[in-house]
Structures are given as structure tokens and as C-alpha cells.
Amino acid sequence: MRTTLSRSSWTRRSAGICLAWAALVLAGCGEGNKAAKGPGSGKADAAKSPLPLVGVSLLTLDNPFFRVIGDTVTSELGKAGYKVVVVSADKDPARQSNQVQDFLQQGARAIILSPCEAKAVVPAIQEANKKAVPVFTVDIPCREDGVKIVSQVATDNLGGGREAAKGMIEALGKAGGKVAILHFKQAESCRLRVQGFREVIEAHNQANPAAKIDLVTELEGGAAKDVSFKATEDALQAHPGLRGIFAINDPSALGCRAALEKAGKADGVILVGFDGQPEGKKAIREGKIYADPIQFPDRLGQEVAQAILRHSRGEEVKPEILIPTKLYRQADAKDDPEAR
Numbered sequence: 258m259r260t261t262l263s264r265s266s267w268t269r270r271s272a273g274i275c276l277a278w279a280a281l282v283l284a285g286c287g288e289g290n291k292a293a294k295g296p297g298s299g300k301a302d303a304a305k306s307p308l309p310l311v312g313v314s315l316l317t318l319d320n321p322f323f324r325v326i327g328d329t330v331t332s333e334l335g336k337a338g339y340k341v342v343v344v345s346a347d348k349d350p351a352r353q354s355n356q357v358q359d360f361l362q363q364g365a366r367a368i369i370l371s372p373c374e375a376k377a378v379v380p381a382i383q384e385a386n387k388k389a390v391p392v393f394t395v396d397i398p399c400r401e402d403g404v405k406i407v408s409q410v411a412t413d414n415l416g417g418g419r420e421a422a423k424g425m426i427e428a429l430g431k432a433g434g435k436v437a438i439l440h441f442k443q444a445e446s447c448r449l450r451v452q453g454f455r456e457v458i459e460a461h462n463q464a465n466p467a468a469k470i471d472l473v474t475e476l477e478g479g480a481a482k483d484v485s486f487k488a489t490e491d492a493l494q495a496h497p498g499l500r501g502i503f504a505i506n507d508p509s510a511l512g513c514r515a516a517l518e519k520a521g522k523a524d525g526v527i528l529v530g531f532d533g534q535p536e537g538k539k540a541i542r543e544g545k546i547y548a549d550p551i552q553f554p555d556r557l558g559q560e561v562a563q564a565i566l567r568h569s570r571g572e573e574v575k576p577e578i579l580i581p582t583k584l585y586r587q588a589d590a591k592d593d594p595e596a597r
Contacts, residue, residue: 312360329558350377418453434500439478485512507537
């Protein structure tokens with residue numbers, strides 16, 4: 258039997274809506290943003306709140322992409338009378354599991370996760386399942402056995418990886434050449450991006466052997482500027498003839514670009530990123546990154562919030578909702594205010 262959010266207590270509270278109660282909604286939204294600093298933040302406030310609670314544990318809040326998701330969920334559910342607590346797991350599976358336990362202790366009506374590591378978070382999800390608290394994922398899915406996820410909302414990362422490969426093929430042209438990949442294997446979303454990228458490159462090589470693109474190395478970039486900077490230095494040293502690099506997100510791409518500039522090879526290596534964050538878009542406008550398959554974190558936040566609301570009303574919810582990417586080049590950046 259499908260679990261739905263309890264509405265009886267919510268209905269009783271709804272009978273006396275007034276301006277003071279509306280003020281509490283606004284306060285709840287603000288507290289949700291403040292809670293983003295760490296696990297357990299806002300625990301006492303959440304316990305006192307008369308509003309139903311939704312707990313959100315995101316991979317990291319250092320990345321603007323996840324901040325947009327958290328802010329959008331807070332806004333969308335706040336309008337519907339929910340208190341939202343957003344916390345950063347800081348890419349730490351143990352920390353994220355503890356955050357789920359905190360949400361359950363606070364009486365959360367629903368939990369949203371972008372799992373740091375799918376296998377590691379299984380016991381925490383199972384605990385939520387036992388307590389009939391519905392779990393949703395955003396951006397990063399969890400496809401492990403033994404867990405019940407109501408809906409998984411994500412970018413079409415496989416399709417986005419294919420778009421990235423098309424951009425790389427377009428940029429390298431008939432010459433082809435050696436290409437490196439900066440990965441973040443911990444996240445399924447990134448594994449799908451690399452899978453899609455490899456699929457299209459392999460198909461290209463079979464159809465156009467004279468313009469072959471040789472994927473010479475796959476290095477851990479940590480989805481972060483500093484780790485990707487060092488990984489790029491290693492790739493340049495091991496493969497001096499490198500012609501292209503695919504980085505799985507904008508922070509990785511920007512760290513990569515800094516390493517290319519330091520090595521004096523920024524003009525000789527094509528860089529394709531992924532995300533479409535403002536800083537990444539600006540780099541595309543300036544010619545520092547060739548292209549990005551851009552994501553829409555605001556849409557991800559809206560879709561997962563709407564999935565919770567539909568579920569709370571007992572309506573059918575799709576088990577998976579994928580948001581397509583769009584390949585974003587310099588021509589797109591010229592008319593984009595975010596790229597300035």
C-alpha cells in the first residue's frame with residue numbers, strides 16, 4: 258500500500274488560517290535556509306513549529322546548483338504551508354544518515370535526499386520507510402534494493418553526457434585527438450554523464466576513424482575546483498598532447514581551466530563542462546569553456562516539491578521524473594544575463 262503524508266492534523270490547523278499563521282510560514286522558510294549550515298541545525302525550532310516539516314539533505318551546499326534546489330524547495334513548499342529544513346551532507350554519507358535520523362526524530366512528514374553514496378544511505382531510508390515517512394530523491398537517485406522511494410527527480414544525466422560528447426566532437430573537428438575525463442564516481446548522476454559521453458564518443462570513432470577521439474584517462478576530480486585543478490595537472494603531465502577535457506560539473510571545469518592557464522595550455526585544450534551555473538556560463542561567454550549541457554536546478558526543486566504535494570493529496574506520482582539538458586555554447590551566453 259502506498260504511503261501518503263498524514264493530513265488530519267494539517268486539516269485541523271488549516272481551519273483557523275490568519276495573518277499570524279501566515280507570518281509563521283514566512284518564518285519557517287527563512288529558518289529552512291539558515292538550517293543549511295549543518296546536521297541538526299534548527300532542530301529545536303522544527304520541534305516547536307506548528308507547520309508540517311519536510312527535511313532536505315543535499316550532497317553539498319558549497320555548489321550553487323544545490324543551493325538553488327534547496328531555496329526552490331523551501332519556497333515552493335513554504336507557499337503550501339510546510340516548514341522546510343535544508344542541510345548540507347558535505348559529501349559525507351555518515352553525516353547524511355545522521356541527518357535523516359534527525360529529520361525522523363523531528364517528526365518530518367517527508368524527506369528529500371540527494372544521496373552522497375546510494376548504498377551507504379540505504380539503512381537510513383529503510384528507517385524512514387518503517388516509520389511510513391515518504392522519501393524522495395533530487396538530482397542523485399538511489400536505485401538500491403530494499404528501499405522505497407516515492408519519486409526520483411533528476412536531470413537526464415545520461416542524455417546530458419551525450420550532449421557533452423557532441424560538443425566535444427564539434428569543437429575538436431576532423432583532427433580528433435586525446436581527451437581526458439574529470440570524474441566524480443561517488444555520484445550516480447556523474448557516472449551517467451560519463452557513460453553517455455563515452456557512448457557517443459565510441460559511436461563517433463566507429464563512424465569517423467580518421468577523426469578518432471582517444472579517451473586516454475579518467476581521473477577523480479572530486480566535483481570540486483581544488484581537486485580538479487590537481488587532477489588536470491596530473492593529466493597534462495601524463496599526456497602532453499592532450500586536446501580536450503570533459504569535466505562532470507562547472508566547479509571541476511573551472512578548476513581545470515585554472516590548471517590549464519597555469520600550464521600555459523588554455524588555448525590548446527578544449528574544455529567541456531556540465532551544469533550551467535552563472536560562473537560556468539560566464540566562462541563560456543569568455544571562451545574559457547567551450548560548452549555545457551546546462552541543468553535547471555530550479556525546475557528540479559519545483560518538481561520534487563510538487564511531487565510531495567501530489568503525494569500528500571493521495572494523487573499518483575511518477576516514480577521517476579527526468580529534466581532534459583540543453584547544450585549551451587558561447588552564442589547562447591552572449592544574450593544571457595546570468596553570463597555577465
